[in-house]
Amino acid sequence: MADEDREHTPRVNSARLADFIGKTIRLPCKVLKVDGERLTVEAADGGQVAVNATPNADVSDTFIEVIGKVNSPSSIQMLASISMGSDLDMKLVNDTIELIHDRRFYNRMF
Amino acid sequence: MSQYESNYYGSGGGGGYLQGGSPFSQGGSPGGMRKTEVSNSLRPFTISQLTQASQAHTDAEWRVDDVEIGQVTIVAQVVSIQKQTTNSVYLLDDGTGKIEARHWVDSASDDDSHKWSSIEEMRYVRVTGSLKSFGKKKYINATHIRNITDPHEIYFHILEAITVCLIVERGPPSNPGSGPATAIKAERTTGNVSVYSAQSNAPAVNDQFAHLPQLQRSIMRFLMSQPPQDEGIHVAVIAKAIAGGSNDANKICEALDELMDQGHVFTTIDDSHFSLSL
Numbered sequence: 001m002a003d004e005d006r007e008h009t010p011r012v013n014s015a016r017l018a019d020f021i022g023k024t025i026r027l028p029c030k031v032l033k034v035d036g037e038r039l040t041v042e043a044a045d046g047g048q049v050a051v052n053a054t055p056n057a058d059v060s061d062t063f064i065e066v067i068g069k070v071n072s073p074s075s076i077q078m079l080a081s082i083s084m085g086s087d088l089d090m091k092l093v094n095d096t097i098e099l100i101h102d103r104r105f106y107n108r109m110f
Numbered sequence: 111m112s113q114y115e116s117n118y119y120g121s122g123g124g125g126g127y128l129q130g131g132s133p134f135s136q137g138g139s140p141g142g143m144r145k146t147e148v149s150n151s152l153r154p155f156t157i158s159q160l161t162q163a164s165q166a167h168t169d170a171e172w173r174v175d176d177v178e179i180g181q182v183t184i185v186a187q188v189v190s191i192q193k194q195t196t197n198s199v200y201l202l203d204d205g206t207g208k209i210e211a212r213h214w215v216d217s218a219s220d221d222d223s224h225k226w227s228s229i230e231e232m233r234y235v236r237v238t239g240s241l242k243s244f245g246k247k248k249y250i251n252a253t254h255i256r257n258i259t260d261p262h263e264i265y266f267h268i269l270e271a272i273t274v275c276l277i278v279e280r281g282p283p284s285n286p287g288s289g290p291a292t293a294i295k296a297e298r299t300t301g302n303v304s305v306y307s308a309q310s311n312a313p314a315v316n317d318q319f320a321h322l323p324q325l326q327r328s329i330m331r332f333l334m335s336q337p338p339q340d341e342g343i344h345v346a347v348i349a350k351a352i353a354g355g356s357n358d359a360n361k362i363c364e365a366l367d368e369l370m371d372q373g374h375v376f377t378t379i380d381d382s383h384f385s386l387s388l
Contacts, residue, residue, distance in 0.1 A: 008158075009205045026205050063261065082187065082232060084261040096265045105272055108175075109156045110206045 009067060010110060013097050014047025018073040027051075027066045027076060028084065028093050031059050039078075041066070044094035050075040057081050063088040151180040152238065154271045158206035160184070160241060161248060172241050177278050182250065183238040184209075185258060185267035188231050198226065200252070202237065211237045211252040226255060234258040236267070284320075319374075325365045328352045330374060333386045342378035342385035 011026045012019075027049065029041035039051040039059060051066055052075070053059060063084035068076035100110045149171070160182060163172045171178045186204035200211040216222045229235060239252035258264060277283070319327045332351045336343055349362050366384060369375045375384045 007203070007208050009203070011205055080232065082234065088261050092262065092265055096268050099272060100268065105275070109159055109271065109275060 011097050011100055012043075013045035013094055014043035014049050014074070015045050016097070016101060017043075017049065017070050017076070020070045021072065022070065024067065024069050024079065025076070027068065028063070028088070028090075028097075029066060030063055030088075030090065031061070034059055042090075044090045044097055046090075048074070052077045054078050054080070058083060062086040148178045149180045152183055153179055153181070153274055154267055155179075155182050155184055156206040156268070156271050157184060157186060157202065157204045157209045159271070159275075160209055160250075161207050163241060163248070165243075168243075175275075175278070179241070181238060181240055181253075183236060183267075184250070185234060185236050185264050187234050188229060191229065191231055200229065200235075200237070200255070202235070202250075210247075210249040211239065211255070212242075212249050213252045213255070228257065229255055230257075234261070234264055236263070322369075323365070325352070325361060326369055326374075329362070329365055329369060330386070333375065333384065338385075340378070342383035345382045345384065348384065 009024050009026050010020070011028060013027075017025070017027075027041070027043055029043050029049065029051075031039060032042055032048070033040040037053045037055065037057075039053050041049050041051055041064075043049055051068065052071075057078060057080075059081060061083040063086065065082045065084055066076065066078050067080045067082070068078040070076050099105060155174070159174050163174045163179065165172050173179065184202065184204060186202035186209075189201040189203050189208065191201075192199045195215070197212050197214045200213070202209055202211055213226060215226075235255050235257055237250060237252050238254040239250045242249055242251045319330050322330065329348060329352060332348060333343060345362070345366065348366075349359060352362070366375065370377070370384075373387055376387050377383060378385050
């Protein structure tokens with residue numbers, strides 16, 4: 001199924017952002033710095049990403065999932081965010097993301 | 111990537127076993143009970159898999175990758191909730207697609223209303239139910255919903271869906287760490303098909319006789335691969351087929367005695383002809 005035909009927000013890490021410029025993605029990440037509406041977050045693979053947050057976004061948790069549009073390989077515009085608590089195994093998350101994008105599963109299941 | 115493309119894992123194997131295509135999977139084998147087993151089973155899916163599910167006609171069972179499915183469970187984010195008097199509609203998004211879950215309100219049950227009223231938009235939930243369609247649109251008739259309290263469950267669910275997908279395609283993994291099982295796997299993956307490793311039977315045998323010692327299992331596999339005949343199979347033929355140098359006649363006789371005691375085989379026209387009790 002072609003990507004454009006479906007409402008599809010794949011989970012990604014920072015290395016995969018470059019493949020999704022202009023698309024909407026989910027970025028599970030750790031919040032490193034909050035400066036007004038500008039966030040610096042660490043993606044599951046350890047790469048840093050700049051996030052333009054929506055006004056009043058709840059980014060109080062250590063870990064959040066940002067749903068956003070990819071502006072560049074290192075920055076995204078947040079559309080929404082989901083709190084993920086204070087304990088999340090980022091290695092597990094990254095391994096899962098790599099499996100999601102594995103060509104054995106990507107078009108078929110994700 | 112369908113099961114038919116890769117012969118490595120016994121493509122005939124998965125399919126034949128699941129669809130009861132082999133003459134040996136009738137009656138006592140798991141093949142015979144499939145219909146009810148599957149409709150009562152619960153399988154984890156991604157929403158994308160469910161949107162690709164198909165059914166032959168409106169009353170037929172749903173199939174994903176040409177395998178029948180029963181109940182489904184998904185983990186997804188609640189995008190919106192529409193509460194109506196008789197039912198509520200939850201729009202769910204797990205990143206792979208969107209699907210609606212419908213819940214019919216049972217006003218008599220306090221427990222029920224409490225469970226469903228704790229669901230909020232934007233949170234992740236686990237939903238269990240059965241796949242339905244109305245017109246061309248698919249939805250889940252939800253029997254259960256709950257909030258995800260540990261975010262690891264989201265990732266667990268993705269990995270579980272992948273695992274189940276692979277098991278359906280290739281059969282269950284052989285028991286890691288046990289020598290004989292690894293040997294069987296090696297034999298299957300190298301494509302070195304010997305006369306007694308009839309592919310359509312391999313997964314079934316693996317499953318059913320996994321608890322037996324290696325020699326007994328080899329005997330069972332050999333017997334299952336043989337065409338059924340009333341007089342059974344002579345012990346010399348069995349011995350010849352599984353003659354690894356180390357298996358002397360005594361050991362084979364002992365193994366056969368053991369299999370007879372357990373009711374897996376029986377003697378036919380005389381004491382040296384054996385047949386499978388299926």
